[in-house]
Amino acid sequence: MTAATRLPQAAARATVGTGHAACHHGEILQGVFLDERRRSVHALVTLPMNGPGSTARFARRPGSPPDEVxxxxxxxxxxxxxxxxxxxECAALRDTDPCGGELTLTGDLPVGLGMGSSTSDVIATVRAVADSWGLRLPPETIARIAVRAEGASDPLMHGxxxxLFAQREGRVLEVLGSALPPAVVVGCLLAGGAPVDTLSLPDLPTPHHDDDLAAYAHLRRMxxxxxxxxxxxxxxxxSTASARLRQRVLRHKEFPTLTGIADRTGAVGVQVAHSGNVAGILFDPRTPGxxxxxxxxxxxxxxxxCAPTRTFTT
Structure with missing residues (x-):
C-alpha cells in the first residue's frame, strides 16, 4: 500500500482513534551498506518478536491549535x-484544518534496551491519529514521520x-524474503539490564573503510x-558475526560469555541488540534434545x- 486508505464514512466522522505496534528483540544484522546509488548507508535487519508492544489512543479536539497535543x-x-x-499529514489528506488532541499510551515495553520501545510508541501514535481521522497511512508515510520524530526508526511499521532498512532515512533498501529461518531464541539482559540512550551511540567508527563495506556486503549476501x-x-x-563487529562500539563485557554458552549448548549463534542491552542465543528448533x-x-x-527474559520463536 503506497497511498492512504480512507476508512468507512462512520470512521471518518469519529474523533477518537486507536493504534498498536509490536516491538523487536534487537538486530540480526546492522552496519553500513551500499544502496542502489552506490552510497554507503547505515541499515539494519531486526529480529521481530510477538507479544509486547505499544497501544495508543488519540482523541482529537476540533478547533484547538494543531501543536496542542x-x-x-x-x-x-x-x-x-x-x-x-x-x-x-492527516488533515492535509482530508483537506481540512488540523487540530490538537490528547494522546494516551499504554504498553509493557522496557525502555532503552534496544527493543524498539520508542519506535513502537511512535508507530502506534501515528496509527491512532490516522484512525481518528478515518485514515490508514501506508508504511512509507509512517516511516517518514517516525524518522522526523525520532531521528532514526526501526522498520516495525512494515510488519x-x-x-534491510535504512534507519536514519526511513526506507527499505532490500526485501530479503518472506520470513527469517526458523529459530528459537533464549533472550537475556546484559549490563544488568541498564537502559541505553540509543541515539547517543555511533553507528560505526568513522570514516568507513572499504573493509567495513566488504564485510557487511558479505554478511548481507549470507x-x-x-x-x-x-x-x-x-x-x-x-548474527554472531554482526554482533562481533558491533563490539567495536558496544564493548559488552558479557559477549565472550554469550558465545561460550552458545557453543556449550549447541546453539547456532548469538544475537545482540546493536543499540541496547537485550541479547539472545539462537537455536535450530530441529536440534535433537x-x-x-x-x-x-x-x-x-x-x-x-545475564538474566534470562523470555524464550520465543522467529
Whole structure:
C-alpha cells in the first residue's frame, strides 16, 4: 500500500482513534551498506518478536491549535512529536484544518534496551491519529514521520518480514524474503539490564573503510541465502558475526560469555541488540534434545549474571 486508505464514512466522522505496534528483540544484522546509488548507508535487519508492544489512543479536539497535543504518561516527547506531524499529514489528506488532541499510551515495553520501545510508541501514535481521522497511512508515510520524530526508526511499521532498512532515512533498501529461518531464541539482559540512550551511540567508527563495506556486503549476501534456504545455522553465523563487529562500539563485557554458552549448548549463534542491552542465543528448533539444551542455556545465563527474559520463536 503506497497511498492512504480512507476508512468507512462512520470512521471518518469519529474523533477518537486507536493504534498498536509490536516491538523487536534487537538486530540480526546492522552496519553500513551500499544502496542502489552506490552510497554507503547505515541499515539494519531486526529480529521481530510477538507479544509486547505499544497501544495508543488519540482523541482529537476540533478547533484547538494543531501543536496542542497532551501526552499521558508525561515524557513521551518522541510520540508527541509524531502525533503533531501525523495530525498535519492527516488533515492535509482530508483537506481540512488540523487540530490538537490528547494522546494516551499504554504498553509493557522496557525502555532503552534496544527493543524498539520508542519506535513502537511512535508507530502506534501515528496509527491512532490516522484512525481518528478515518485514515490508514501506508508504511512509507509512517516511516517518514517516525524518522522526523525520532531521528532514526526501526522498520516495525512494515510488519515482521526481514528487511534491510535504512534507519536514519526511513526506507527499505532490500526485501530479503518472506520470513527469517526458523529459530528459537533464549533472550537475556546484559549490563544488568541498564537502559541505553540509543541515539547517543555511533553507528560505526568513522570514516568507513572499504573493509567495513566488504564485510557487511558479505554478511548481507549470507543473510539473503539463509532466508532463501531457511538455513538457521547460517542465520546464526550472520548474527554472531554482526554482533562481533558491533563490539567495536558496544564493548559488552558479557559477549565472550554469550558465545561460550552458545557453543556449550549447541546453539547456532548469538544475537545482540546493536543499540541496547537485550541479547539472545539462537537455536535450530530441529536440534535433537532441544528442550534440555534450552534449560541448560537458561541456567548458564543465570549463573553468569545475564538474566534470562523470555524464550520465543522467529
Amino acid at each position: 497532551t501526552v499521558v504518561p508525561d515524557g513521551r516527547t518522541k510520540a508527541r512529536a509524531a502525533a503533531v506531524l501525523a495530525v498535519r 515482521s518480514g526481514p528487511l 543473510l539473503c541465502r539463509a532466508v532463501a534456504d531457511a538455513d538457521t545455522a547460517l542465520l546464526g553465523r550472520v 532441544l528442550r534440555d539444551r534450552l534449560r541448560r542455556c537458561t541456567r548458564a545465563l543465570s549463573r553468569e549474571g
